[in-house]
Amino acid sequence: xxxxxxxxxxHATGLTKTFGSFTAVDGIDFAVQRGESFGFLGxxxxxxxxxxxxxxxxxxxxxxxxxxxxxxxxTHGPAIRARLGVVPQKDxxxxxxxxxxxxxxxxxYFGLSQREVRARTEELLDFAQLSDRAKSTVEPLSGGMxxxxxxARSLISRPEILLLDEPTTGLDPQAxxxxxxxxxxxxxxxxxxxxxxxxxxxxxxxxDRLVVMDHGKIVxxxxxxxxxxxxxxxxxxxxxFDTDDHAQHGEAIAGIGQRIEILPDRxxxxxxxxxxxxxxxxxxxxxxxxALVRRSxxxxxxxxxxxxxxxx
Amino acid sequence: xxxxxxxxxxxxALASWQAVFxxxxxxxxRTWRGSIFGRFLSPLMFLLSLGLGLGSLVDKSTGGVDGVxxxxxxxxxxxxxxxxxxxxxxxxxPVMGAIRWNAKYHAMLATPVGIxxxxxxxxLYVAMQITGATAxxxxxxxxxxxxxxxxxLLCLPVTVLTGMSxxxxxxxxxxxxxxDSGFNILFRFIMTPLFLFSGIxxxxxxxxxxxxxxxxxxxxxxxxxxxxxxxxxxxxxxxIAGHVAYLLVVIAVGGWLARRAFIKRLVV
Numbered sequence: 001x002x003x004x005x006x007x008x009x010x011h012a013t014g015l016t017k018t019f020g021s022f023t024a025v026d027g028i029d030f031a032v033q034r035g036e037s038f039g040f041l042g043x044x045x046x047x048x049x050x051x052x053x054x055x056x057x058x059x060x061x062x063x064x065x066x067x068x069x070x071x072x073x074x075t076h077g078p079a080i081r082a083r084l085g086v087v088p089q090k091d092x093x094x095x096x097x098x099x100x101x102x103x104x105x106x107x108x109y110f111g112l113s114q115r116e117v118r119a120r121t122e123e124l125l126d127f128a129q130l131s132d133r134a135k136s137t138v139e140p141l142s143g144g145m146x147x148x149x150x151x152a153r154s155l156i157s158r159p160e161i162l163l164l165d166e167p168t169t170g171l172d173p174q175a176x177x178x179x180x181x182x183x184x185x186x187x188x189x190x191x192x193x194x195x196x197x198x199x200x201x202x203x204x205x206x207x208d209r210l211v212v213m214d215h216g217k218i219v220x221x222x223x224x225x226x227x228x229x230x231x232x233x234x235x236x237x238x239x240x241f242d243t244d245d246h247a248q249h250g251e252a253i254a255g256i257g258q259r260i261e262i263l264p265d266r267x268x269x270x271x272x273x274x275x276x277x278x279x280x281x282x283x284x285x286x287x288x289x290x291a292l293v294r295r296s297x298x299x300x301x302x303x304x305x306x307x308x309x310x311x312x
Numbered sequence: 313x314x315x316x317x318x319x320x321x322x323x324x325a326l327a328s329w330q331a332v333f334x335x336x337x338x339x340x341x342r343t344w345r346g347s348i349f350g351r352f353l354s355p356l357m358f359l360l361s362l363g364l365g366l367g368s369l370v371d372k373s374t375g376g377v378d379g380v381x382x383x384x385x386x387x388x389x390x391x392x393x394x395x396x397x398x399x400x401x402x403x404x405x406p407v408m409g410a411i412r413w414n415a416k417y418h419a420m421l422a423t424p425v426g427i428x429x430x431x432x433x434x435x436l437y438v439a440m441q442i443t444g445a446t447a448x449x450x451x452x453x454x455x456x457x458x459x460x461x462x463x464x465l466l467c468l469p470v471t472v473l474t475g476m477s478x479x480x481x482x483x484x485x486x487x488x489x490x491x492d493s494g495f496n497i498l499f500r501f502i503m504t505p506l507f508l509f510s511g512i513x514x515x516x517x518x519x520x521x522x523x524x525x526x527x528x529x530x531x532x533x534x535x536x537x538x539x540x541x542x543x544x545x546x547x548x549x550x551x552i553a554g555h556v557a558y559l560l561v562v563i564a565v566g567g568w569l570a571r572r573a574f575i576k577r578l579v580v
Contacts, residue, residue: 019580056422058418058421058422058579059579059580060579077426078328078424078425078426079424081422081423081424082423082424084422086422086423088415088418088419088422090415092414092415092416092418092419092422093419094335094339094414094416094419095414096339096342097338097339097342101338104338105331105334105335105338106419106423108326108330108331108334108335109328109331109332109335109420109423109424109425110324110423110424111323111324111325111326111327111328111331111424112324112325113325113326114325116325157423
């Protein structure tokens, strides 16, 4: 049977995952085309990882329809997994083995010949900037190196889709940038990326299109820019006061900008012109400890949609 | 990085279970030197203390067991028992670790490898370990004159089956453990009593009548009986076939339990 939509790599309708009485994924719809870079953005517990595990054909679908490469994970799991590259949230590297041994044994899981695996290992270690560590054991490597090794490992079968579950969580800023650079190269070379993240900057950097998830549901969908345009303003004025309760200052700035969010540690004023809003507040006699004007981000989108911040 | 290659529809170079076996074997290649030393040391210690030390006392006072020198009586039993200890070592922490600690199984299952491949590949790796340990033990013991017949060579497959009759159920047990405290119970209340009361050091007929059925139900006694009759050159092949059949039944039931436990833990 030939796939009628060869470029529709992934699609889900009413996709649901329950664990006992807990609903982790609550009837979500999404579709990913070949060559796209697609993200699931949401806080911990939003259902992102459960979704990724279903897409990765390691966790059975509870309800709804899921098709990967036009095939059903319930009946074609191994065939689908043969075409996927998986970067799990927690590294599953063999820490006692060397860097190159990790790639060798993993390539064999895909039925690749020894010669093929060794040739690709060299190429991938170069890509992951780990060539000089090829023979060292994994255990002492830094978090960023382990993550790059996991990504290199996931590419050994030349996957059509690369699934990345929180690729940079727990890494320091420098390691994250190195990783983003590598992922961006993959994206440019045509690999379809599907990733989850709770970092707004990561989603903005890597995703052509994303869905925002909260409590197992999709609450918004679009490109990072269109989501910001739709759900936020151009700029944000952040005001911090030398006080325990920021809510008490809400009254003084009421009416400035289009919308105000009161957070425990700061007030956010959503406006087209941050400097003008700051001037207006000053005119009203508001004297914050600090006033910062910045551009809107996906964090603001999330805050607006759910009333909560992404990372506590 | 080249663009993804979507034309790789070639048949796989090896089966998934072979790749799983290869993965465990790759890890073993890093540590085999240490483990092979232990494999030689353990038979030597048993031979010196029980076979020669205790054996000379037994032979002097009673003329051996049923007319057989104690060394030749006890060593085939210990060959069988060692397979149980190797099974215990290879099937407890490695299995629990691959599920709970290093997620080795999870890494495999993200690829075309399936649950049955994970189970089969790992079991065959343990079988290889038991085969190696048993072969070394038989070889070392033979140098000390522990056997009186070439039939002892058949002890190798029988002992591997004995070890696997522990390995497979222990896989099921280990897959269910949240912590390693269950392994202490296994060690103290199952393995150690079995070691002492399965007819290795004295015939089961010496046990109080109510304890004998317990020995008969456990796979170790069957392995000991079969190994001993082969090593002494007095094989009763009908009885051996019965023992082997029993071991195969335990392995089959254990396999069913292990598969269920693996699915429960790894497919959520």
